[in-house]
Amino acid sequence: MDSTHPGHGRYGQDLFDAGHPGEAERIDDAALVYDPVTTHRLRALGAGPGLRCLEVGAGTGTVARWLLREADVAEVVAVDRDTGALAAEPRLRVVTANLTDDTLDLGTFDLIHARFVLMHLRERRHLVSRLVSLLNPGGRILLGDAAELPDAHDTSSSSAYRRTMDAMWEALRTTIGTDITGVPAYPHFLREEGLTDVAAELYCPPLLPGGPLARFWSQTWQRMRPELTATGRVDAATVDEALDYLSSPHLAELGPGLLMAWGRRR
Ligand SMILES: C[S@@+](CC[C@H](N)C(=O)[O-])C[C@H]1O[C@@H](n2cnc3c(N)ncnc32)[C@H](O)[C@@H]1O
Incomplete structure (x- = not known):
């Protein structure tokens, strides 16, 4: 494959098969870290009784469950291409569907949330338009995806950690079209x-x-090992060194963050 172009593969199909025994745990590890800030922001955006909510790419459903149990919203529609990890819950409607299907009719919502989904989909700009079009007047949308700050010092560019992380973003891009470079533009969108x-x-x-x-990063890199080494940026020994570093007391990195952007329909 031409490494300069986004790949034609798909999340869940060409990478991160939902049927993999460790996939739900991998997603839950990230959710453990990010759910407190996501739910804090959802609360600030008015998550509460009476709202009809859409949880986009719901994963294992941690945010959908929080909306129902803690924020006491009226209903959550949780849409994902793989809904096997979504346990049944009162007032939760699970929709197994591909978000890129323009014929998908989900209804309209007071609150829409998508985290770590759009960055993996080449149609992300079009999907932002489509999700906004599902907002009721006064409805709010919260989009969250990964963003990385530049490294702190020059030598880090050659570290096993940095080379493996960079190889991961490149492998994601060339395999399924993931792109985090546009994430800071979400508020403009x-x-x-x-x-x-x-x-x-x-x-x-x-x-x-x-x-x-x-x-989470350890699981992700282990799952992507063939794609990481195929980029030519890292070899197996470098990936091993980066994996060891993640569990070592010498670990000293500012990892990728969650950029959240939100807005309200008039
Ligand atoms: C990285 S996980 C994030 C899960 C959850 N949003 C979270 O933050 O915990 C990405 C999720 O998006 C779903 N997904 C990816 N591509 C999709 C598509 N085209 N249509 C629907 N869901 C998709 C995946 O199945 C997976 O559950």
Whole structure:
């Protein structure tokens, strides 16, 4: 495959098969770290009784369950191409569907949330328009995806950690079309869609040796090992060194963060 072009593969098909025995745990490890900031922001955006909500690419359903159990919203529609990890819950409607299917009719919503989904889909800009079009007047949307700050010092560019992380983003791009370079533009996308009260924030959680985030990256790199080495940026020994580093007391990195952007339909 031409490594300069986004790949034609798909999340869940060409990478991160939902049937893999460790996939739900991998997603849950990230959710453990990010759910507190996501739910804090959803609460600030008015998540509460009476709202009809859409959880896009719901994964294992941690946010959908929070909306129902803690925020006490009226209903959550959870859509994902793989819904095997979504347990039944009162007022939860599970929809197994491909988001890129333009014929998908989900209804309209007071609150829409998508985290770590759009960055994996080549149609992300079009999908932002489509999701905004599903908002009721006064409805709010929260988009969250990964963002990386530049490394702190020059030598880090040659570290096993940095080379493996860079190889991962490149492998994701050339395999399934993942792109995080456009994530900081999300607030602009929401303005272009005519939304008001648009703002954004970035949360970079601590990357602690053996902690949930380190486990998440470790699982991700182990699952992507063939794709990582195929980029030519890393060999197997470098990936091993980066994996060891994630659980070592020497770990000292600012890991990728969650950029959240939100807005309200007039
Ligand atoms: C990285 S996981 C994030 C899960 C969840 N949003 C979270 O933050 O915990 C990405 C999710 O998006 C789903 N997904 C990926 N591509 C999709 C598509 N084209 N249509 C529907 N769901 C998709 C995957 O099945 C997976 O559950």
